[in-house]
Amino acid sequence: MSVRWRMQGSRQWLTGLWAGALDLALPPACAGCMAPVHASHALCEPCDRRLPRLAVQTCALCQAVPVPPAEDAGAELCAHCDFLRSPLTACLAAASFSGDVASWIHRFKYPRSGLGGLDPAPRSVVDALVMEAADRVVGPLPDLVVPVPLHPSRLRARGFNPAGLLARAVARENGLRFDPVALRRLRATESQTGLDRDARRNNVRGAFRTQRRWRAPSCVWVLDDVVTTGSTLSECAHALRRAGATTVIGICAARTLGTDWVRSDPGGTGLGRTGLDGSRSESEPAR
Ligand SMILES: [Zn+2]
Numbered sequence: 421m422s423v424r425w426r427m428q429g430s431r432q433w434l435t436g437l438w439a440g441a442l443d444l445a446l447p448p449a450c451a452g453c454m455a456p457v458h459a460s461h462a463l464c465e466p467c468d469r470r471l472p473r474l475a476v477q478t479c480a481l482c483q484a485v486p487v488p489p490a491e492d493a494g495a496e497l498c499a500h501c502d503f504l505r506s507p508l509t510a511c512l513a514a515a516s517f518s519g520d521v522a523s524w525i526h527r528f529k530y531p532r533s534g535l536g537g538l539d540p541a542p543r544s545v546v547d548a549l550v551m552e553a554a555d556r557v558v559g560p561l562p563d564l565v566v567p568v569p570l571h572p573s574r575l576r577a578r579g580f581n582p583a584g585l586l587a588r589a590v591a592r593e594n595g596l597r598f599d600p601v602a603l604r605r606l607r608a609t610e611s612q613t614g615l616d617r618d619a620r621r622n623n624v625r626g627a628f629r630t631q632r633r634w635r636a637p638s639c640v641w642v643l644d645d646v647v648t649t650g651s652t653l654s655e656c657a658h659a660l661r662r663a664g665a666t667t668v669i670g671i672c673a674a675r676t677l678g679t680d681w682v683r684s685d686p687g688g689t690g691l692g693r694t695g696l697d698g699s700r701s702e703s704e705p706a707r
């Protein structure tokens with residue numbers, strides 16, 4: 421144990437030295453404009469201020485309606501979300517999926533082919549946003565962090581699961597258990613782009629299962645990059661609750677506000693609502 425600890429300690433010391441040397445050679449720069457920044461910041465202050473962050477003290481599910489501060493578990497809901505009886509205890513994002521945030525997320529998910537891999541600049545910004553969303557959770561940390569899974573065929577085609585990268589980053593930052601395969605996507609669902617609320621719900625209905633004979637711990641966070649109607653995260657929450665979870669919280673970098681937040685209870689009445697501003701949801705990729 422102590423040898424292992426010493427090895428880890430020396431590795432961290434070496435990593436620190438290496439990082440220090442790298443900082444001298446390549447000083448940390450803003451991912452947006454290349455201005456010098458502190459090593460712990462992805463963006464400089466002006467670039468950061470352009471991100472359309474969401475208000476705090478809003479409903480823990482829709483983040484659109486102001487509610488009094490939560491006293492426990494961060495699950496104060498507006499009257500409408502309370503009525504929906506979502507399988508999600510809460511669903512929290514850091515920013516609105518618009519403006520600079522939408523373009524950062526697009527660059528993170530669809531890196532230019534010439535890069536030969538992920539683009540580190542958008543990755544650092546989206547990582548920072550999802551950490552902020554996780555910091556908005558009121559209550560204890562979860563027992564497990566899982567990503568919204570891609571279907572294996574989509575994973576092969578894309579080469580990485582954006583939600584998986586975010587889930588791993590959040591777990592590592594908070595010292596939490598991470599399981600990328602606890603949830604499975606049973607079928608490669610169609611793109612959610614252009615689908616209305618009911619079609620989105622039907623598209624992902626029953627699309628997720630946990631691994632056979634796997635028991636979920638009590639509290640689980642499910643990570644995704646963007647939440648629109650909530651149908652995908654709600655289906656994941658159903659699967660985790662069937663496996664024994666009692667609290668499931670969705671954590672996302674960004675969300676569309678005023679969207680058709682849905683009730684996706686497979687046996688339910690399909691109650692939902694039109695967007696607060698009457699708008700249609702923005703695009704969500706095929707997975
Ligand atoms: Zn900048």
Ligand SMILES: [Zn+2]
Nearest residue numbers: 479482498501
């Ligand atoms: Zn609400």
